[in-house]
Amino acid sequence: MSTLYALLVGIDRYRSPAVPDLRGCRTDIDDALAYLQSRTAPGVDLDALVLSDGQATRAAVIGALRSHLGRARSADTALFWFSGHGSQAPAPRWWYAEPSHLVQTLVCADSRHGGVPDLLDKELSILLDDVARRAGHVAVVLDSCHSAGATRELEDREPGARARAVEPMPAPPARELLPELTGGEPASPPAPEHVVLAASRSHEAAQEMDLGGRRRGLFSWALLRALGRLGPTATYRDLLIAAQAEVERNAYRQVPQLVPPGRGIADRPFLGGRLAPPPSGLVLRYARDGWEVNAGSCHGLPPAPDATAGAVRVAVVGGPPAREAEVVQLLAERSLVEPVGWRPEPDRQYRVVLSRVPLPATTVAVGGVDQDRATAAALLAALGTAGPDGGPSPHLRPVDPAGTETVPELRVRTPSPGVVRVEDQHGVRLTGDLTGVVGGGARRAVRALEHIARWRQLRDLTNPVTGLAGAVAVEVVAARPGETIAPLTRPPVEADADGVVRLRYEPGPAGWVPPTVFVRLHNRSDRRLFCVLLDLTERFRAHANLFPGDYVALGGRTAALRGRRVVASLPAGSVVEPGRRARDWLKLVVAEEQFSAEPFEMPALDDPRGAARGPLAVQGFLGRAVQHRDLVASAEDGAYDWATVTVPLVIEVPGPGD
Structure with missing residues (x-):
């Protein structure tokens, strides 16, 4: 047996009038706790301590890091999750390690009130190092700002968001800091590495905004969505890339960070593999409050966007007719549902999949x-x-x-x-x-x-509660000169730190030569799966020419364009010159049974056919018996599961100095 010790700190209310209140931090912590409670692996005990608002004083946070996370031993994992304000403080003493002469801080509930300082990152490192010397694995999630410098610009450009940052505090007196920090360099032996997922770079602000019907920290929301999509085997690096993509779509100049970024602990599964999916995936069962499904807002399940769009629905896996249930109350860790047009047996559990996702306007x-x-x-x-x-x-x-x-x-x-x-x-x-x-x-x-x-x-289409998370990978493989058929096992091009696969033109005798690649699909699951690969272009076109749809064998690989080379060039009519770039998105849709790619097809914006409209809600994978669906199955065997994978591409002509 092992234990996952979690210290979850969320602060919306601050004692000092100089520190503005927030609105989404307690929601972050509620969702994180619900996720841990529903996804802790068999054989792992969850021991969680929550400090919110006035409970999360500087002394209480320090004490909990020592006494609660400090209980973790070699078989255990320790998690510290902080949602609240971040700031900076002068750090002349650490000039050699801080080029800006500033350290980052976490603003506790009583910080800057009655002479209480923020919690310095140097202090947090000492406390976490002490935990890491005894624990088997230590992870940190920080959803707070690490700078106030960009706050004003961010708030001007995104009026519906609030930055989790306050002005830097004065240099705190030594007597107010941890004794280990003020008594010279620590004499303790070096500690094992701990891994940090941070909401933003040290000079950026982290945002909170209305997401999924509630005020939330953008990074916490994005990270939990990534966990739901990628599953418990996802590494910290996988999660960072997925969360960065979500954050990029919603915030200006907020780039989540992974520390340390190199190979090693960053490539281990999140929380050291202490999480697992539910044994049976999504389950519909009768409980004390009526019919419920074991997924809620912490797993990324969205609320109905408005009264006209309808509600989220799930459907029972099995033969027709489709048996659906509609979400009537979305809770953090589960959802209360009502069966639609059928009567389930109260003493039976049903495996279900997401069948209807109303998309907000x-x-x-x-x-x-x-x-x-x-x-x-x-x-x-x-x-x-x-x-x-x-x-x-x-x-x-x-x-x-x-x-x-x-x-x-x-x-x-x-x-x-x-x-x-x-x-x-x-x-x-x-x-x-x-x-x-x-x-x-x-x-x-x-x-x-x-x-x-x-x-x-x-x-942005995704299934937040799929059992197919991580089942099929999209691999972009560089083509070598003279190569005409995709290699089976050559490693793919690695994405950069922000999750983008960058493909560059090369200079040639007659001018710039566009990059050529192969695109493989790798089914890493234990069953065959039906796949469609879409190319979404900057001109707002979506087409399935790369891979219009077929089954990929269990454990097998196949290639787009029947294994032929893919020329990644700038759009027709573009001037090929240094500094020019274009973006594409490879969108893989995976399902347990065959479906049509036709509903996904969209012409370019300037194409006359662009006036055609499609339905608002993503509904489908239910079979032909259900009409007017956006994703319509060609099989007639009832509901089945589906998932998506998105790979952003940047095609660029190198500029001076590249």
Whole structure:
């Protein structure tokens, strides 16, 4: 037997009036605890201590690190998870290790009140090193800012988010710090490494925002979603890459970090392998509160986005007709459900899979300060009547461009009469100028916005409670000169620190030569699985030409384009010159049974066929008996499980110094 000792600290309320309160930290900790409780492996005891708000004083946190995590021994794992404000403090003494002459700090509930300092990273390292000398494995998750420098810029650009950062504190007097820190270099022997998953780089701010219907820390939410998708065998490096992709889609200049980044402990399974999926996957059973499913918000299960989109549903694995249950109450660790049109047996448990995921309408801010009001009004009027029955667009939800509660996913600028310019939430342009946005032109602009919204939903599509997490890998393999068929076992190109696979042009006698690669699919599971590989391009096209769909044998590999080379070039018409780059996303959809790739296909935004619309909700893998599904199975054997894998690619022409 072994024990997973967890110390979970979440602070929304602070004693000092100089430290603003937060709203999502206790939710982070509740979700993390629920996840640990539902995923602790057999033979592992969970001993969790939660300190929230006023309980999480500096003295209490230090004491819990010593007394609670300090109980871990060689067979045990210790986890410290902190959600709250982070900051900095002057560090002239450690000038040799801190080029900025600043150390990072965790702001405890009573920090900066009555002379109590923050908890310095140097102090935290001493405490964790002491734990690591006795424990078998030590992990840390920090969802806090490590700098106040970028806070103002972040809040200006993302008004619906709050940075978990406060101003640096003055240098604390030595008498207020740990004796081990002020008495010279520690005399203790070097400690084994511990691994840290941090929300941001040392000069960045970490964000909290409304996610999945509740206020949450963006990094905690992204990390728990990654754990749900990738499963208990995922390494820290795997989780970092997946979490970075989620954070990148929602925040500007927040890049989660892994410490240490090199090979070693970072490539071990999360928490040293002390987590496991439920033995039977998703299970529907009758309990004290009625029918329930063993997955909740901590596993990434989303709430219904609004009253019109419908609720999340699960379906029983087995023959038709499809037997579904609808989520009526989403809890942290489980969900209460009601069967839809059938009566389960109360003394029986049913294996179920996710069958319906209502996707929220994409939020869009139109116009704003110094923008043309008449053009913004015309576009908003068109959005209000773009639905199938003359109602509002089902794909887009307008929000106030000056609002403080919601971060818009798309921003529409109206710089001059009749002109519209679409940007993402970070201000990056997604389209050229759309002109003639009056009358029918406004409708054309709405169709373009809906196309972008549906493409983004497809790019971000995931099944948070799948039993197929990590079952099939997408491997991008560099092609060697003269090679025409994909090699079976050559190692793939490694993603860089932010999870992106970078492919570079090479100089040649006649100019720049685009990179060529092979794309393999590796089924690492113990059963055959049906796969479709999509290519999503910057021009908002989605196609399945690489691998339109087939079964991949258990434990086997196959290749896109029947093993032929894939030329990774810039889009047609682009000037190939140093510094130019393009992005693609390889999106793998995996299922237990065959399904059609056709519903995923989308033309480029500038293609006339781009006006076609698809359904709002992702529903399917249920068989032909269920109509109007976005993901429609060609088999008729009832519900089955599905999963997705996303590999971001950057194709670039090296610039000077690269």
